[in-house]
Amino acid sequence: MxxxxxxxxxxxxxxxxxxxxxxxxxxxxxxxxxxxxxxxQASSISQMYHLAIQGSPTGIAVMERSGHVTLSNARAHDMSVVHDGTVNPEVWAVAEEVFDDQEEHILALALPQRATGSRIRNVRAVIKPLTLTQNSYAVVYVTDESENVRMENARRDFVANVSHELKTPVGGMALLAEALMEDPTDADMVTYFGGKLQKEAHRMGEMITDLISLSKLQGAEALPDMSPVRVDEIIDDAIERNHVGAENRSIELIRGERTGLRVMGDRPLLTAAVSNLVSNAVNYSPDGKPVSITQKVVRGNVLYLRVTDRGIGIAPEDQKRVFERFYRVDKARSRSTGGTGLGLAIVKHVVANHGGNIKLWSRPGTGSTFTIELPIFDPEQAAERAELERAAAESEAAGEPAVTAKGQPKSGTNTPVRNVMRRVKANK
Structure with a gap:
């Protein structure tokens, strides 16, 4: 070629x-x-699944037969089902049954006293096989039942309290009325028994008021919306309410330094709680002994509000029961001061409803200190959280996947979430 x-x-x-x-x-x-x-598309679907799970109000956790947690969301951690990659022991005990019988199981959990700021007390866990074809994984769905349990307890306790405690003053008033009717012409007898009758009626009215307040706090009504409240103003109000009673006993109400701190709460309820503690301190103190109200910051984000008296103190065997309804350490003294036996129970529930704790230190003959622990309101964190939530809502409305499967802003985008996080980092 x-x-x-x-x-x-x-x-x-x-x-x-x-x-x-x-x-x-x-x-x-x-x-x-x-x-x-x-x-x-697969990445977007993965992101959507991730966001749906992480943003769910239901706690979700997937575990292996070995007990290793392969997937969980923040809500599961908030409700103490998962901690440091480990399943709650009670949940795991039920999960083992699920692995064996491949059936759905339900567990009600009463959580121990949580860290200051948490309002979750009772949860309901549903544990079931992840699939019906193999038993290598189990999934847990957890819901917060604190409000439902609170309301049910309130209904039960209110009926028990009314039927039991109101019998005494009603019976006493009936006897006083009978004594008056025996000789209504005797002016001295009418004055004496009439005064007793009026005092008993007033005491019963206060008891009914406290019962209604306690019932509301325990769940008969929804919790109030919280807003930032200045602790200094709460203390001012509590001192003002008890000023006359303390002055009549020559008891000085000493307040500590002002802090300017705020907590998230309902001002009337918090004022009532602190005022109740101050009132108790005055009633159980000798004449002339001061009562102090102080504040202290602990761990940088928790406020200790302390009410201290130099009174008769509380015996160790009584200290565990002082927050129970109608429990009185000194019944005779409580009646003489007009107490209903509900004050400290009300304080306990007010504090619990604000995500706080209350503690007691006391020594007979020395005095007592009641300490209310509340989370401090941080305006910067609140603003950042609100801005992130707003930006996330804007991104969702725009149809933009602003967050990756790992919970970070998607690279190469100028989404509202990324812009907010840039500003947050810059401020830090």
Whole structure:
């Protein structure tokens, strides 16, 4: 074959192969685009699943037969089902039954006293197999039942309290009325028994008021909306309410330094709680002994509000029961001061409803200190949280996946969430 013929033959082959090569390149490009689109779609679906799980008000956790937690959301940690990658022992005991019988099980959990700031007390856990075809994994769904349990306890306790405690003053009033009717012409007897009757009626009215207040706090009504409240103003109000009673006993109400701190709460309820503690301190103190109200910051984010007296103190065997309804350490003294036996129970529930704790230190003959622990309101954290929530809502409305499967802003985007997080980091 001559070089000329070979040259023309090569041109012909190239001309025939060019369309095939172009089609192959186009096919490869389309395949690459399809693969990229599929990966993007899969990533978006993964992000949606992740956001749905992490944003769920229900706690979710998936565990293996070995007990290892392979997936969990923040809510599961908030409700103490998962901690440091470990399942709650009570939940795990039920999960082992699920692995064996492949049936759904339900568990009610009463959580121990939580850290200051938490209002979750009771949860309901549903444990079931992740799939019906194999038993390698189990899933736990957890819901906060604190409000339902609180309301049920309130209904039960209110009926028990009314039926039991109101019998005594009602019976006493009936006897006093009978004594008055025996000789209504005797002015001295009418004055004496009439005064007793009036005092008993007043005491019963206070008891009914306290019962209603306690019932509301325990769940008969929804918890109030919280707002930032200045602790200094709460103390001012409590001192004002008890000023006259303390002055009549020559008891000085000493307040500590002002802090300017705020807590998230309902001002009337918090004022009532602190005022109740101050009133008790005055009633159980000798004349002339001071009562102090102080504040202290602990761990940088918890406020200790202390009410201290130099009174008769409380015996160790009584200290565990002083927050029970109608429990009185000194029944005779309580009646003489007009107490209903509900004051400290009300204080306990007010503090619990604000995500706080209350503690007692006391020594007979020395005095007592009641300490209310409340989370301090941080305006910067509240503003950042509100801005992040707003930005997330804007991103969702715009249809933009502003967060990756790992919970971080998607790279290469200027979503509202990314912009907010940049500002937050810059401020820090």
């Amino acid at each position: 001559t070089p000329l013929i070979a040259f023309f033959l090569g041109i012909a082959v190239a001309a025939l192969a060019a369309p095939i090569l172009r089609r192959a390149l186009r096919w490869r490009e389309r395949n690459r685009e399809y693969t990229a689109e599929s990966e993007t």
